Amino acid sequence: MASTSRGDALALPRVKCPNHPEAILVEDYRAGDMICPECGLVVGDRVIDVSSEWRTFSNEKALKDPSRVGDAQNPLLNGGDLTTMIGKGTGAASFDEFGNSKYKNLRNMSSSNRAMLNGFKEISNMADRINLPRNIINKSNNLFKQLYSQKSLRGRANDAIASACLYIACRQEGVPRTFKEICAVSRISKKEIGRCFKLILKALETSVDLITTGDFMSRFCSNLGLPKHVQMAATYIARKAVELDLVPGRSPISVAAAAIYMASQASAEKKTQKEIGDITGVSNFTMKQSYRLIYPRAAELFPSVFKFDTPVDKLLRL
Known part of the structure; x- marks a missing residue:
């Protein structure tokens, strides 16, 4: 006979072998039995199997796991989607004398x-x-x-x-x-x-934080394949341009694009306006406008440790 451990009355009883109470029981899914691995005693029977009805493999692109317990509830839906689907009948008892189905599908999901x-x-x-x-x-x-x-x-x-x-x-x-x-x-x-x-x-009645050039710089530079030192220079240029109020009214994205263009042109990893525009989504005209605003103060915008491949006075004016 199976014995249960004593404990809190609210706790679920634990099935264990009376001869080997510390043994970890083995579950026979086919028979629904709990078996003691030490002595072979069946200490629990008719265990409900909640596993899948058939096996699924990782290389199979199944949309759902064919388990008996159904889909997980979606807390975002009203009522948790606890509804029932009645399948279409095939026998004569499923239809009335006019050929209409007797059992209507009650799972008609609400419009909301x-x-x-x-x-x-x-x-x-x-x-x-x-x-x-x-x-x-x-x-x-x-x-x-x-x-x-x-x-x-x-x-x-x-x-x-x-x-x-x-x-x-x-x-x-x-x-x-x-x-x-x-x-x-x-x-x-x-x-x-x-x-x-x-x-x-x-x-x-909610709000979002204001976006800055730094929110996009690392992703844009990464997508352009620019090295770390160019990314750091572009970030410094954009931040300095904002601090000096050189780009009033310009969106952070267009300022970031102009800063990336200036930093890349001063380095060995030069990128064209089209390449930068394709990644950032900024048009050539918008990028030129922002670049022309920061170009006159270019010497002040680069970090002191930046290694120039093209000197500041040789940068394109656009």
Whole structure:
């Protein structure tokens, strides 16, 4: 007979062998028995198997694990998605005399849950395209749910709201992305994402930190394949230009692009305006304007330890 350990009345009893209480029992999944490995005594039977009904392998691209316990609850959905799917009947008893199914599908998902699921799917797809981590996706999903529950942005496309939520989540989590980067993985225009962004901040009464040139510099330089000393010089140039108030009214992204161009032109790793523009999303004209503002004070902007391949007085004027 099986014996159980004494303990707190609220604690679940632990099945153990009466002859070898310290032995770790072996579970026979096929028979549903708990067996003592020391003496072979069956100390528990008819154990419920909650594992998968069949094996799955890592190289198989199965969308779901075929387990008996069903999908995990989604806390973002109303009611936790605790619904039931009734399969389509095939026998004669499943239809009435007019040929209509007797058993209706009771799992008709509510329109609100369906809309939220579509929004979550869109956020996940966009995040995957630009390799954003899971915490950004979760933050975006929570923002989307808040907006949908409050019905704050009626009349706006769900895709536009999802794109703006992803943009806000990136900034709030300290890994900002530009509007152009979000627009590149979305079907929504940059102008519409910007409008939703402002409406969301107002509706949720939240805020985001101001972006700076340093938020983008390491990623831009890494994508351009620039060495560490060029990245450090570009970061120093951009920060110094802002401190000296040389670029009033210019966006941090355009200042970062101009600083990268100046640092690369002074080094052996020269990059063209087009190469920098393709990575940063800044047009040649905008980059030129920012560069022309900082060029007259170029000698003051470089760090003292920077090793010039091209002297400051030889840099292009544009």
